[in-house]
Amino acid sequence: MKVLVPIGMGTEEIEAVILVNVLRRAGAEVILVSVEKELVVPCYSGTRLVADACISKCADQMFDLVALPGGMPGSVHLRDCKALQKITTRQAEDNRLYGAISAAPAVVLVPWGLHERKKITCHPAFKDKLPTFRQVQENVQVSEAMTTSRGPGTTIQFALSFVEQLFGLAIAQEIGNSLLMQIKGGRRRVKEFNEVVWSCDHTPQVLLPVANGSEEIEVVMLADILRRARVDVVVVSVEKQKQIVGSKKIKIIADKCISDASKSTYDLIILPGGVDGAERLSKSRILMKLLKEHSEAGKVYGGTHSSVVILEKKGLLKGKVTTTDPSIKDQLRGLVDEAEVIIDGNLITGKGLGTVIDLSLAIVRKLFGLDRTRCLAEGLVYDYK
Numbered sequence: 001m002k003v004l005v006p007i008g009m010g011t012e013e014i015e016a017v018i019l020v021n022v023l024r025r026a027g028a029e030v031i032l033v034s035v036e037k038e039l040v041v042p043c044y045s046g047t048r049l050v051a052d053a054c055i056s057k058c059a060d061q062m063f064d065l066v067a068l069p070g071g072m073p074g075s076v077h078l079r080d081c082k083a084l085q086k087i088t089t090r091q092a093e094d095n096r097l098y099g100a101i102s103a104a105p106a107v108v109l110v111p112w113g114l115h116e117r118k119k120i121t122c123h124p125a126f127k128d129k130l131p132t133f134r135q136v137q138e139n140v141q142v143s144e145a146m147t148t149s150r151g152p153g154t155t156i157q158f159a160l161s162f163v164e165q166l167f168g169l170a171i172a173q174e175i176g177n178s179l180l181m182q183i184k185g186g187r188r189r190v191k192e193f194n195e196v197v198w199s200c201d202h203t204p205q206v207l208l209p210v211a212n213g214s215e216e217i218e219v220v221m222l223a224d225i226l227r228r229a230r231v232d233v234v235v236v237s238v239e240k241q242k243q244i245v246g247s248k249k250i251k252i253i254a255d256k257c258i259s260d261a262s263k264s265t266y267d268l269i270i271l272p273g274g275v276d277g278a279e280r281l282s283k284s285r286i287l288m289k290l291l292k293e294h295s296e297a298g299k300v301y302g303g304t305h306s307s308v309v310i311l312e313k314k315g316l317l318k319g320k321v322t323t324t325d326p327s328i329k330d331q332l333r334g335l336v337d338e339a340e341v342i343i344d345g346n347l348i349t350g351k352g353l354g355t356v357i358d359l360s361l362a363i364v365r366k367l368f369g370l371d372r373t374r375c376l377a378e379g380l381v382y383d384y385k
């Protein structure tokens with residue numbers, strides 16, 4: 001199965017990265033394509049993604065799916081790309097799958113006329129641009145060959161819907177489970193022990209270290225959501241160069257290399273998961289020294305998924321309650337809880353993947369309180385209680 005995911009300047013990085021990552025998990029051959037002149041594309045919240053190819057290389061190829069991420073002005077850049085319009089129009093005419101999320105249904109598909117006679121949804125901020133007659137409020141709407149969805153918080157469901165349409169329900173369920181999307185009792189849980197205050201009197205500085213093999217969904221969700229909350233996030237590579245390649249081969253350019261980032265002080269250090277990526281983070285002497293000094297100073301730190309195991313190995317979980325992905329929790333020796341996110345004093349841990357949105361919002365709540373978190377969750381189209 002061949003899938004095209006196009007990006008332009010200002011594309012919502014969470015949406016682009018989830019589409020590529022989830023469809024690659026299912027075994028699809030996904031090509032991340034730039035509609036700009038350059039392969040390096042600065043996205044909505046500042047993440048720089050490196051596309052696999054430019055759109056001109058794809059004009060004569062046949063795709064089983066063309067999936068458009070949203071974001072502004074990214075959606076406008078997709079709309080104005082004639083080559084992409086041609087590919088997507090042919091896709092619709094030949095009755096092969098296509099879809100769009102967030103701003104893109106309203107800003108791209110409607111002006112191209114590819115929504116006609118179909119039910120359609122999009123981000124709440126753009127719904128007045130949809131024809132009233134066939135507009136719906138579903139998180140994901142499949143209408144013949146066209147599928148639409150609402151925002152960053154609904155993108156995993158959107159991507160899983162394509163997996164189901166291309167590979168069948170059983171595979172979609174299996175991948176949904178591996179992404180921790182099936183939650184017992186319906187609601188994700190955040191638990192807090194030994195409550196301390198995290199808020200500070202300046203713009204919080206967050207260090208997000210990355211390595212080859214880091215889980216790109218986690219990297220991009222943390223960076224994007226914290227930046228939306230006006231946190232200063234520095235994505236730092238522990239590799240020899242700023243460009244890293246994530247667990248599902250998505251290339252991301254970090255803001256700095258670790259050697260240039262270790263002199264600054266941070267309010268929070270959070271390690272993303274990905275088995276190989278976490279292992280490589282743990283091999284960075286500079287990062288581990290920084291993290292040790294940081295935690296000894298009583299500052300906030302944490303990790304998700306396999307990085308929680310790294311924190312354990314480095315002796316940074318002593319006496320704390322933690323959580324991680326159920327498949328690796330045997331590697332933790334201390335008190336492990338079943339909740340999706342655990343805050344214990346100045347430590348935050350999470351199961352990772354599909355639950356990183358909860359972890360990111362938990363950090364925002366600790367830094368800025370409930371009102372800002374609710375408002376942010378609404379923009380993400382995430383049901384936050």
Ligand SMILES: *[C@@H]1O[C@H](CO)[C@@H](O)[C@H](O)[C@H]1NC(C)=O
Pocket residue numbers: 212239243244245251
């Ligand atoms: C890490 O990934 C980059 C590509 O982004 C590659 O150039 C580099 O060789 C990789 N490093 C290692 C040690 O594999």
